[in-house]
Amino acid sequence: MSPTDASTNALRQTGDELADATVAALFARGEMGTFNTLMRFFSTAGAPVPDGLPDVAREYLRATSAPPAWVDWEEMERARLFFIDNDVHIATALSFASMPACYLVPHVAKLLSTTHGLNYPSTRMAATGQFTVHLMRPDAFEAGSRFLPAAQKVRLLHASIRHHLTRENRWDARASGVPICQEDMIGGQMFFSLLVLDSLHRLGIHMSQEGAEAYYYAWRVVGAMLGVDQDAVPATLDDARVFLDRYMTRYMGPSPEGAHLTRQLIELYEDIVPGTFLDPVVPALVRYLVGDTCGDWLEVPSTPWDTVVRTVPHLLGVLETIEDRSPLGAWALDRLGHLTTRFELSSLTRGRVMHYAVPEHLRKDFGLPDAPSRTRRWTPPAATLVP
Structure with missing residues (x-):
């Protein structure tokens, strides 16, 4: 079913009942500090729950300790093999397209500024990278995995942001909906x-x-x-296209936070790229993947490398053809991709396991989001012809 104003507006008024109730109880009882301290030692599925953990948190961990019953494990194995075959490309897409896309939604960019300092995007990028790698391991949902505890903590992190912004009267829920609402999570x-x-x-x-x-x-x-309501999530890629196009048309646009986060992201990856000669490749790749209009909104600088980056698909197409036709070539390219991904992730994490602490307070300079764009929608610009 195609989304409508009524259905998407309803999603803006809904959060995550289970996680929200858990966080509210922890704060009401003054137990959030104890929870954060103990949860640093709970990072693998199946590990004993730490002694002294508040009862409400213990019940939350029990209720969220397993994947949904409807999971098709053969499909998940196909997803894992897809990831193994394309890990370096997926990492590139996450870094240079998915993250900037988050920054293109002004109220999302403002929300991101509440969970980490604007000057430290490496924390979020490292956590996102590790989360994806843990997800695609063959034991992701078994005892000893790091994915399940990470998902449990991220869900509480989202709930804590909703809790703070609502209780501290720093969010106009009547105009803007619930912070990190179902529509934004989808x-x-x-x-x-x-x-x-x-x-x-x-x-x-x-x-x-x-x-x-x-x-x-x-x-x-x-x-x-x-905690995303799967009854509201598009079940197919075609339906997902309709939802994503509508979501971006409703909300994306320029913002100071989005531009700042993008600038810090670019500088982060320029530091990872050896030397300085190839530094301009980073903004060129971002601009290529998000497009010129969005690149302008995010204040991504144009460089002479913009034209060079447009040749990347041709080069990768050649490599993909070699991979398709040669088992040895496929092995070598997969191995190179795996090593590249490991290098990038180790550069971001510095060998650490990323922890998700529930913030006990938010940044004081956080501002209220703009009114939702259903009252002043963005009109897509005319298509830009690329020579």
């Missing part, structure tokens, strides 16, 4: 799934329909574990 699910597939296609990566559908399915499972 939008985020689209950024990390459908937008990644779009970016791989734009980069010239060869994908099967089955592989793309499996990757999207895996993020539906993730969404369910993060």
